[in-house]
Amino acid sequence: MAHPTSAAMKLPPFFEDDRIAVDAALERLLPQESTRPASIHQAMRYSVFAGGKRIRPILCLETARIFAADVTDALHPACAIEMIHTYSLIHDDLPALDNDDLRRGKPTCHKKFDEATAILAGDALLTLAFETIAATPVAPAQCVAIVKEVASAAGTINGMVGGQVADLEAEGHVVDPEMLEYIHRSKTAALIRAAVTAGALCAGAPDDDVVRLRRFGETIGWAFQVTDDILDVEESSAALGKTAGKDMAQQKATYPAIHGLQRSHEIANELASKAVAELAPYREAASRLKEIATYLVIRRT
């Protein structure tokens, strides 16, 4: 399959505005580096501000924007989900798990600090995420719904930690397509789905819309992980800012390994189209979400 042109691979322009808003909110929400005990706050900030693209918080904000002109309230769950994403990367990189030294082109948290600090910084970010959601300036019932959605997506039953465990268990084994799908939907799609759903809940979207957008989030999250698998094969470590080719070296369960590269590209595109179809009822109001969905499967990093 031919690579898309570089113009098509650029981040949509509104991404930058959202990213700046998210970074400013994270700056406010994370304790200062000088706050006692300093080392943990330095480690939390180091990893949160290590150059993430903020895809999950941006999906949260842009979903909220379908229903609300002002999406300031959604910054709380948006940042909370980025904290959870960051904690998962810190723990995933630990020697006992993926044992990775490089993340986004920088030393991983346990390399920059030490293992104890990295473990506790991950714990602290997960904890702060729920404190942050609880401080969302919306009605308590919405707040509780967001806590449920996010905790479930980050948990063990069809959630992020469950997917990480299944992913580790699958290393070196032949997995069937059903297990591969389970791993990807749990490990990655669940939290992306929660980001989208939290945006809808925060903006007071009607129940039907929450259900429809949850499907959008799940499907685009799945496409995102298939694309990640593809990039691990097709791109260099320099381009990715992390060790490329690692999935194959670790005998990870990936779409290219099971379905081949060409079919994996097709699957990613099919999933993205299916996701975008869910947005039809919102017409122009969902144009940004559509742009993100398209970007997520044509990106090269």
Next chain:
Amino acid sequence: MAHPTSAAMKLPPFFEDDRIAVDAALERLLPQESTRPASIHQAMRYSVFAGGKRIRPILCLETARIFAADVTDALHPACAIEMIHTYSLIHDDLPALDNDDLRRGKPTCHKKFDEATAILAGDALLTLAFETIAATPVAPAQCVAIVKEVASAAGTINGMVGGQVADLEAEGHVVDPEMLEYIHRSKTAALIRAAVTAGALCAGAPDDDVVRLRRFGETIGWAFQVTDDILDVEESSAALGKTAGKDMAQQKATYPAIHGLQRSHEIANELASKAVAELAPYREAASRLKEIATYLVIRRT
């Protein structure tokens, strides 16, 4: 100081009823061992059912009982806090932290399973704790207040993770009494305070009572950790079910190390008296809380 008689050191009888209720609720709330992915659920259950005394959940239930005849609702936050306590023990025992092989007389989670599973089981318990609080059958505003209280107590600023970090940083250093107090109040007292406060919030206690009981929880939690320090010096590994004398071996900041054993006993007793004084307005309604408070400083394990 003479040891109390063995009769005085027994668990109050209602402890057993509460413990059974808490264990039954944890049994319901934790995923089954057979649920995919099985290994993480086995590890979570292994550590949660490793013989903890359930002091935090019992404090939560007995605080709720001051205001409510039926404390069933409080089982949710009670179990959530026990999950958080268990996660903190699993991570604390890891080789990169305290590197302990024994906990409550059994192999620690990473010895029984492996390090990756122990890290993720801790993460999963922390996540499930917030999902559990969000499912408490009380008004959403109470639920949100409990999430805030618990997340703050488990976090880095005067909370559990902050205390653990300061505790690790203090190893091998001379700390002043102020820092020692900070470590103990953060590492241990904060979560015990949250258990008490969550019970009050869950039972719909008026604001004044929430504030008063939060002070009780903080003070008795502090006394609890001073007593833990004393037991590490005075008792055997067999009695404690964990490695005794480890604080001194690791040059931990403890009350006996800074204040001596006799003064440490006095401090524990003074704190317990101060805590019990907060319960005066509740008279007989707080008799069980008083019994717990007394037990927590005279226990030998």
